[in-house]
Amino acid sequence: MTPFSDPIIKSLKAQEAHSKTDSQLIEASKNGDKAAFTNLIRRYENVVYRFAYKVCRNEQDARETLQDTFISVYRNLGSFDGRSKITTWLYRIVTNNCLMKRRRRTRDALLESYDEPPIGEDGKHREHILRWEETPIDRLMRQELREVLDRAIAKLPVDYRVVFVLRDVEGKSTEETAKILKISVEATKSRLRRARAFLRDQLEPYMTSHREVNA
Amino acid sequence: MKCKQVYHYICDNLDADIDSPRCRQLKRHLEACPDCAAYLDSLKKTVLLYKNLPAPTVPLSVHKQLFKAINVAWTIPAATRTHAAKRKAH
Numbered sequence: 491m492t493p494f495s496d497p498i499i500k501s502l503k504a505q506e507a508h509s510k511t512d513s514q515l516i517e518a519s520k521n522g523d524k525a526a527f528t529n530l531i532r533r534y535e536n537v538v539y540r541f542a543y544k545v546c547r548n549e550q551d552a553r554e555t556l557q558d559t560f561i562s563v564y565r566n567l568g569s570f571d572g573r574s575k576i577t578t579w580l581y582r583i584v585t586n587n588c589l590m591k592r593r594r595r596t597r598d599a600l601l602e603s604y605d606e607p608p609i610g611e612d613g614k615h616r617e618h619i620l621r622w623e624e625t626p627i628d629r630l631m632r633q634e635l636r637e638v639l640d641r642a643i644a645k646l647p648v649d650y651r652v653v654f655v656l657r658d659v660e661g662k663s664t665e666e667t668a669k670i671l672k673i674s675v676e677a678t679k680s681r682l683r684r685a686r687a688f689l690r691d692q693l694e695p696y697m698t699s700h701r702e703v704n705a
Numbered sequence: 706m707k708c709k710q711v712y713h714y715i716c717d718n719l720d721a722d723i724d725s726p727r728c729r730q731l732k733r734h735l736e737a738c739p740d741c742a743a744y745l746d747s748l749k750k751t752v753l754l755y756k757n758l759p760a761p762t763v764p765l766s767v768h769k770q771l772f773k774a775i776n777v778a779w780t781i782p783a784a785t786r787t788h789a790a791k792r793k794a795h
Contacts (some may be wrong), residue, residue, distance in 0.1 A: 540760040607712030619740040
């Protein structure tokens with residue numbers, strides 16, 4: 491007969507799992523340690539959910555992606571060899587899930603114009619670039635600006651959105667972003683350039699005149 | 706350095722090391738060209754706004770649903786795990 495009750499053993503296992511590294515948790519999960527796997531989920535569920543939300547721009551898709559991602563992780567534990575970081579693996583699974591959920595509504599052609607600077611044949615700016623207002627971060631709490639930002643990024647095709655989110659929002663390097671998405675560094679830079687310019691242009695009416703961007 | 710070069714360079718390197726020779730050229734251009742300076746500033750602000758846009762944490766109901774699905778998945782043979790786990794969890 492065990493001297494400890496089941497909840498105490500569970501609690502001790504959970505504490506032990508809490509102090510383990512990601513690699514140790516993955517190895518233990520591979521060997522059937524459920525406490526290790528649930529600890530891994532607790533460690534990364536917010537990372538996965540937030541990233542899924544930022545890419546999918548939709549709470550329902552983010553919820554489904556969260557669940558799909560960890561079930562996929564569980565199914566494929568055996569194939570994770572630990573050569574890359576677990577976050578690289580997670581970001582890749584989330585991205586694939588989001589891409590699968592979204593049909594490519596907008597073709598690349600939409601953003602190709604953003605390769606060209608707003609500069610005319612004579613080498614001068616086609617129009618005067620207005621200075622943007624100062625944007626203290628607390629303004630982000632204002633629903634109006636949040637809606638403008640949401641609408642703008644929702645218009646960005648998901649292939650470009652995911653590069654922008656990984657590189658500029660999550661702060662990944664260009665190389666890591668390319669690795670997560672399994673695309674070249676050049677393709678990553680090109681998509682990032684277009685995505686930034688597209689978003690900037692979407693926000694410009696609001697940021698220069700305080701008028702909302704037309705949806 | 707011309708505006709067109711500046712455009713591509715600043716798009717690739719918003720926060721590049723300002724002491725490199727290329728960046729010194731860029732800085733000189735930006736000091737003389739208010740349009741390019743305004744463009745760089747607006748790109749930086751675009752990134753800053755999205756970087757600081759709050760994102761939600763996992764709602765409790767979603768957390769519970771996830772663990773329910775994982776509990777189910779844990780008991781199912783590997784070949785049929787994904788679809789069966791999702792069906793049972795809902």
